[in-house]
Amino acid sequence: MPTISKKGQLMPQSPIRKLVPYAEQAEKMGKSIYYLNIGQPDIKTPKIALQAVKDSTIDVLAYSRSEGSEAYRQKIASYYLNHDIQVKHDDIIVTTGGSEALLFAFGSIMDVDDEIIIPEPFYANYNGFSTASGVKVVPVISKIEDNFALPPIEAFEKLITPKTKAILICNPGNPTGYLYSKEEIKKLSEIVKKHDLFLIADEVYREFAYDGNTHYSVMQEAGLEEHAIMIDSVSKRYSMCGARIGCLVSKNKTVIATALKFAQARLSPPTLAQIASEAALETPQSYFDAVIEEYVDRRNTLISELQKIDGVKVAKPKGAFYCIAELPVKNSDDFAQWLLEHFSIDNETIMVAPAGGFYSTPGVGINQIRIAYVLNKESLIRAVKILREALKVYKD
Structure with a gap:
């Protein structure tokens, strides 16, 4: 059998996308998912x-x-x-x-x-x-x-x-x-x-x-x-x-x-x-002013809600629309997969990006997740509630 290149074997999976099959299976089972894993804004493209x-x-x-x-x-x-x-x-x-x-x-x-x-x-x-x-x-x-x-x-x-x-x-x-x-x-x-x-x-x-x-x-x-x-x-x-x-x-x-x-x-x-x-490039400044105001509101909501969870540590972003949260779990890859396969509230769950893939130093960041606050405030509040309840029952 022909062999795959060493480069191909070393090519890392995306921590943002590698859980997609589990999300697809969860949706087939009738679950609704709050996607916090990918930086796809819900802001409308300029007309x-x-x-x-x-x-x-x-x-x-x-x-x-x-x-x-x-x-x-x-x-x-x-x-x-x-x-x-x-x-x-x-x-x-x-x-x-x-x-x-x-x-x-x-x-x-x-x-x-x-x-x-x-x-x-x-x-x-x-x-x-x-x-x-x-x-x-x-x-x-x-x-x-x-x-x-x-x-x-x-x-x-x-x-x-x-x-x-x-x-x-x-x-x-x-x-x-x-x-x-x-x-x-x-x-x-x-x-x-x-x-x-x-x-x-x-x-x-x-x-x-x-x-x-x-x-x-x-x-x-x-x-x-x-x-x-x-x-x-x-x-x-x-x-x-x-x-x-x-x-x-x-x-x-x-x-x-x-x-x-x-x-x-x-x-x-x-x-x-x-x-x-x-x-x-002809988009008026008012578009960005409104978008920034929206993201600041979302950031403040997300950080405030995360800080209410015992054992969670979070850094406050000064820009972009992501934050890193450290969770009281041993391995966020396992936790993120478990959320999709085994946990829901009212048939709703969340998808997050395990943060280990955002490091190149082995073993660093494995209890962290990246959250993209690209959803509206109500969805973010609901998503963090699901995260809080999940951490109460999750066993490493």
């Missing part, structure tokens, strides 16, 4: 984006340029300028989601067995992208007790080796909701300049900063022009996860030229989705 596709008069759905249409990239550059980020359209490569932008970044700056330092917990697919690229993740642990703040710079320096090529952050963070301060970005800036590394910042949740805090981009930091690579996406900003449009942004011309070769190899990003994404 202007959907209407642009409906109004399209395209006769032939052709390839776009490999780097994305020039008109769209010009408008993206204008959008960034409104956020005090000065880049040109040729500093931007449009990608098939932020995921492809990360793969292009990894392929452009790292070789097999090179190393990338990432504060953990981190977006689970960073493990998958690293495996696919043959790159080693070197984690630096941030802790729930510190609200997942940036670890001391000394912790990063201890991990740097001749194989280290980059530091990767998600700001605001998935799965923690942590928002890096301007001071923390400056600290990272100093370390990547000192050791001649790249600083990759996944900034897809830029709009979602709470409590009067503002987002500070790596692209705003002077002196990082040759070091900074920004990853972005329309998925969360405009509730357009299915569009699969993102971008890679860098003022480093060699990085852009190299990433373009990867872009050419996959031909082009999807044309209709670019039309929708270009139109979405």
Whole structure:
């Protein structure tokens, strides 16, 4: 029998999606499920984006340029300028989601067995992208007790080796909701300049900063022009996860030229989705104001309800729409599966994402879960009630 590649065998399952078969079986048994496991907002996509596709008069759905249409990239550059980020359209490569932008970044700056330092917990697919690229993740642990703040710079320096090529952050963070301060970005800036590394910042949740805090981009930091690579996406900003449009942004011309070769190899990003994404840039600020107000309300509700449960520890997010909760269980994978297979209240249960998959250090985070507060307040209150009752009867 032909064998599967070692890379394929090492490819991790998504902690966000691996429980889907159990959820499907639960639904077949008549259970209703509150999906807290995936960052799929229930916020409506801006009508202007959907209407642009409906109004399209395209006769032939052709390839776009490999780097994305020039008109769209010009408008993206204008959008960034409104956020005090000065880049040109040729500093931007449009990608098939932020995921492809990360793969292009990894392929452009790292070789097999090179190393990338990432504060953990981190977006689970960073493990998958690293495996696919043959790159080693070197984690630096941030802790729930510190609200997942940036670890001391000394912790990063201890991990740097001749194989280290980059530091990767998600700001605001998935799965923690942590928002890096301007001071923390400056600290990272100093370390990547000192050791001649790249600083990759996944900034897809830029709009979602709470409590009067503002987002500070790596692209705003002077002196990082040759070091900074920004990853972005329309998925969360405009509730357009299915569009699969993102971008890679860098003022480093060699990085852009190299990433373009990867872009050419996959031909082009999807044309209709670019039309929708270009139109979405006309979305008024009032849309974001309302969305942020809604998410702050949901966050406050979720955190308040979780804090009422004995034995549960939770970090308060400053951005995005996720939080990490530590549960009084030994293994959250087993608990999450048990919720779907064996527990319900009035035939309702919940689906959560076990947080162990958001770490690369074995054994860390195995009693934690990630919750995406992408449901309305009433649903979140009901979901936490189910969690509270489940913890009362669950046996490790």
